[in-house]
Amino acid sequence: MRSPLQSLRTVLLLLPLLLALRPPAADALSPDGLALLAFKSAVTDDPSAALSSWSGADADPCRWVGVTCANTSSGGPRVVGLAVAGKNLSGHVAPELGSLPLLRRLNLHGNRLTGAVPPALANATSLRSLFLYDNRLAGPLPAAALCALPRLQNLDLSRNALDGALPAELARCGQLERLLLAENALSGGIQAGVWRGMPRLQMLDLSSNNLSGAIPPELGGLPALAGTLNLSRNHLTGGVPPELGRLPATVTLDLRFNNLSGEIPQSGSLASQGPTAFLNNPGLCGFPLQVPCRAAAPSSLSPPPPPSSATSSSGAGGGPRQPVRTSLIVLISVADAAGVALIGVVAVYVYWKVRDRRRVAGNDAKDKGDHEEEGRGLFPCPCMRADACADSSSEFSDEDGGDKCNGSGRGAGEAGGELVAIDKGFKMELDELLRSSAYVLGKGGKGIVYKVVVGNGTTPVAVRRLGGGAAAPERYREFAAEAAAIGRVRHPNVVRLRAYYWSADEKLVVTDFVNNGNLATALREKKTQIS
Structure with a gap:
């Protein structure tokens, strides 16, 4: 019969073997943690070691850098936010992130992620904000998948390499409040019939793309638009729709650097827009631009009718000439005076226009930095730019x-x-x-x-x-x-x-x-x- 001391020695000898045979801790990691580890595996370069704390040995990912969790009534804490921004991560956006059912906010901006925007993100049905701007994502915009998200409010895919046309499926984004697609390679026209399906849209930025065609008048009927309507730096043609005047006065309109033409309508809020909203459209004229529109020639200045055949024949036959009436002499004198006065008015007008243009050119040269920053943000300091600051919100x-x-x-x-x-x-x-x-x-x-x-x-x-x-x-x-x-x-x-x-x-x-x-x-x- 073994003594207690011998039994204790046996247990101490077998303890390392028992510890070696226990199941690995990775098996205890929650499904949310496994989905995040799939994203870590999709990252090929992490120069700042931002994901170094993500370990499969943890029971849950709630203490990992950039991960936000919330307690649920059943099942313990779940991942509701992922923010790994400005870390210069290389790789692609893992489709497994769509398997996070309670994910509300995904922020991966300011990295070097490539590939396409995965349509599988539509499986994260609680997603409200998707920030993937300032990356290297390419391919078409998966609007059919993203607009299937029932709670999506903020979609920012600016400063990527997305191409193709604006899909008609955008009409299904009925909950969307902010749509930012600036600085991509989108082409084709701004389709009509799409924007009626976005009654909650407050901000629309399609600037710096390759969009062409006319501006849909229905953009003026967006009932909730109150922030920015930015269509600048494209290849849009045609006139400025008068329907844009129905937008609230709080809307900042930017149509610069296009090929728009015609007179700027003075309807509604269009009359209160500054000249910076219409600059660099060679064909636009009228207020607030200092480019006058050419008026049609009035009918009173039409050339006189040719002389009748009877008059011509009498002149040619050498018959007696009728004396010139005094009233005709007065009429000719008045016409000559009016012509001289008109030439003087035109000369003064040209003088003042040249002077004003020189003055505006001087002011533009002086304030060039201010105008270049309009519509893009407030401050040139790197630490005050939007892409260098945290993308915070009231939720996370x-x-x-x-x-x-x-x-x-x-x-x-x-x-x-x-x-x-x-x-x-x-x-x-x-x-x-x-x-x-x-x-x-x-x-x-x-x-x-x-x-x-x-x-x-x-x-x-x-x-x-x-x-x-x-x-x-x-x-x-x-x-x-x-x-x-x-x-x-x-x-x-x-x-x-x-x-x-x-x-x-x-x-x-x-x-x-x-x-x-x-x-x-x-x-x-x-x-x-x-x-």
Whole structure:
């Protein structure tokens, strides 16, 4: 009979063998984790080791970098967000990501992913936001698959190499709010009959493609469009549809660098658009461009009828000539004077047009940087561009910290580069602000003021860019205290402060945008009403 000491020795000797024979931990990994490991296997180059923490030895992927989970009533935590952006990953988008049934947000922008957009992503039926912009994806747009997603609201495939025509299946994207396909190789026309199926569309960007043909008038009937309608840098022809005037005044229209022609309609909101919306269309004329449209010649200037045969025969026969009447002499004199006056008016008009064009050319050369940035974002600083900042939203935020710049991971108390909302009703995210269309309103000693139309369709805001320059932490705390005090002011003559941004490179102040003139005009009108 063995003693207890001998039995203990036997157990200690067999313990390493028992540990070696246990099932591998990878078998315990959840199905969501296996789908994410399939994406890791599809990545051929990870220069920043962003996926190094993804291991099959874990029970679930909820602690992996870039992965967001949520607890469910049954089955434990599930993956609801994946954000691995700006990591220069090479490879392709694994179709297995479509097997994540609760995935709401997929953000892989700013990498070097190639191949096609997998139609299998349509199996992730909870997907609401798909951000694959700034990659090297090619092939046609799989609209039939993506529009089958019942909750898809945001689709951004800009800055890729997608080709082919805009598919008619886009009409099935009834829930879509933002469609961004800029800077691809899409060709063909902008099909009519597609956009009626997008009643919730707030922002449409088809710029920098190879689209041709006419602009569909039905774009003016999009009921929810309130952000940007950008069709610039294509090969569109024809006129500007008057139906675009039915769009709200908050819509930023951009039709630059096309082959549009004819007179710009002055219907509805088209009359309030600035000249930058129509520049570089050689055939366009009329307000707000400084290109007059040629008027048709009036019928009163038609040449006189040829002399009758009786008059000709009498002249030829040498008969007696009728004396010239005094009224005819007066009529000829008046016509000569009118002709001289008309020539003078034309000469003065040509002089002023040449002078104005030289002045505009000088202003364009001076403000070239401002106009080139309109519609693409607010700021030239690399850390303030949309493609260099985190793609955050109200639902999820990147946990890896890889998209942070100028210390954006620090709190607001450390002047860490966060957009601080003063007004509780202000629901704008920093990346949404920076990717919105911006137009210069004016410049002064206190910086540049932009009009910014946000992609979520809210009212436009005014953003004052105070510029960079290092500042002491005490100055930031003083600025934050003053901003909080001003934000509590409620007065009809004081523009409401909404938010502010403070970092080493940029300092921004976000206020309400006051339309229809300037402060002097508003005060003058108010004084007139009182009197």
